[in-house]
Amino acid sequence: MPVDRLTQAQRLDAEDPLAAFRDEFVIDEPDLVYFDGNSLGRLPRATRSRLRTAVDQEWGVDLVRGWDRWIGLAREVGDLLAGAVLEASPGEVTLGDSTSVNLYKLAVAACDARPGRRVILTDDDNFPTDRYVLEGVAAARSMTLRVLPSDPDIGVTLASVREALDDDVALVSLSHVAYRSGAIADLAGITAAAHAAGALVLWDLCHSAGAVPVPLRSAGVDLAVGCTYKHLNAGPGAPSFLYVRQSLQTSLRQPIWGWFGQQDQFAMGPAYDPAPSVDRFLVGTPPVLGGYAALCGVQLSAAAGIDRIFAKGTALGDFAVDLYDEWLTPHGFALASPRSGRGAHVTLHHPAAWQISQALRDASVIPDYRTPDRLRLGFAPLYTRFVDVYEGFDRLRTIMEAESWRRFSANRSRVT
């Protein structure tokens, strides 16, 4: 007798220890199945009201006096991230700039710390902005960007990194969770291998922060960056965080010498004298609204607990893979994610992925499309229910059975 998938989903929801967190989010369109929380997380209720206070009271009334409070936001968010979301220590994480800018700062700092070494190592499955930023850093220093070929459905492997490492590698920079497949890289193994070769490591945590545990301390990670607008639910374009291992902080120098990195900022002295802390990796005046949104978002993840979040994300994905096996394989789909060791999204190949993504939107399911043939389905653990996965896959099955995706143009005009 086949499993009743709806009953199964309802049972899983009833047993979900994080079920109540869904009520912490604004969900105004109940029919919508949102499978893109790993691109832009939903709006927390607390954030909505905190931003109103920040705008109406702090900016509107307190005016410039608000800086007495705002100046501490980057450190406050950083310490909360360090303690509750990443496995790091207070004073190792801060907030500011975009992920790309933070990646640039830390990549340059790392290469400077390994003079004479001529190679930056990454893989072709790394997110585009990472590859471009590293390409630019390498070009400016007449270094080589060594780009490992990785299977985009499996992600980077320790074996391939080991093989590519030699004593000319200054920096290894990879994504912890792959943006296409969701594969979790062997963060500890790769970090150890890089260290054994004398290189520093810089991890991109965009798809892992708030979704999977990130053992920065036990793995001895040197450097990391990540965004807050995916699983940390801080809103569109919210600032990025960066991590620098405590013991490296005073020996590393980043290249953008802004006044927020200065030791005694308001002395406004004649020469740059970087703070002896993670603050030296800051640059200019930080975005306050984004800082508050990051604070509220991180507080939610901290309250839920990263181990419970990871367990639920894995279970949601496993359930989705079961539905794929049962419902979608006859319709030309192929799994583009690992069956185990994933972040909180599952990706499927289909030659008509673009048109199917449009048909899904038309049916109030929001997936993500990734060129050329990938349908990426994110299951943000804090607010996605098992019945949402059921419902989204049921609509997808209906679209495939009715072939209603054929009504949509193959012309890819969408910007995101």
Add this chain to the structure above:
Amino acid sequence: MPVDRLTQAQRLDAEDPLAAFRDEFVIDEPDLVYFDGNSLGRLPRATRSRLRTAVDQEWGVDLVRGWDRWIGLAREVGDLLAGAVLEASPGEVTLGDSTSVNLYKLAVAACDARPGRRVILTDDDNFPTDRYVLEGVAAARSMTLRVLPSDPDIGVTLASVREALDDDVALVSLSHVAYRSGAIADLAGITAAAHAAGALVLWDLCHSAGAVPVPLRSAGVDLAVGCTYKHLNAGPGAPSFLYVRQSLQTSLRQPIWGWFGQQDQFAMGPAYDPAPSVDRFLVGTPPVLGGYAALCGVQLSAAAGIDRIFAKGTALGDFAVDLYDEWLTPHGFALASPRSGRGAHVTLHHPAAWQISQALRDASVIPDYRTPDRLRLGFAPLYTRFVDVYEGFDRLRTIMEAESWRRFSANRSRVT
């Protein structure tokens, strides 16, 4: 017979063509005299409601679909700035990152465009972050940062720049309006002198954008950056804008190769291929809330008209200088600003400037303090009335006559 200064102020307000713009701002503390709009501008009413829509509807309900709208914000704000606030053309201005990061990007691009030249020229009156960023750029390239001594009460002069220029100078980078004195530099003359020596110019417009006309086109300026949270009223930490002259755009390359600078961003191709436009100076995912706040703020300045704004800012400052002459010279103050050719702030020296700034706050007047002995008084033209200047100076006179500032500690604990 002495002038009745209050009557004069009331008459000037009655004749002010921009008087109605004050109603466009949230002003919830009517007794407060706000003389720091050049550090953080007030909250426009339109911004308050636009941010609610952006949060509640666009993020909360539209979710990732919001990017169809958000992706165009940087260009929209840039074009409005170009046409209405700066004298530039559509496609020459965009929005993103902090002023410090933008300064870094453009300074590196400029030095790359003048290979072989070994000097960056600035002055010691430039804002600290500018000096530090340029110091960092010079250090990384084994170039020299040549720092002109300027009188901080007068600002940089064309004569001193001319004298410091030679054919080894790659880049001249200065502030258009000095952050301490408010002096307006000779933007056209210095730009022409730099060009005559074969150098590029990079102007910091933080204290001039939205306060004084900025003739980028007629002066032939190459590069500029500026913030939006001062006279453009976009809120704490709102993103910075940058300007690159059209004819330079495709020949310049900035060093941070992020995906928002990529020509075909969502193709996610293997190599960086920068957009053939001002977009190549963008880097990572832009802050959406800050982008909307910048849009609303710039719209207000555009509606008021930069020439009228400048005329009013000058008149407010002239009135303040008159009150200083009449009321404050007996109390140990000295003018730290030029009597003509100022942006929208006036600065005074006083040995007890710190304590006086605390006494003013206590009397509901918000000035800015600048180390070691400066009291900086900003008169944001869009919402500051002549009676506000009268009232603020009257309270300052009272503090000086009663010597009530002596109650405050000389210990400088304030962060901003």
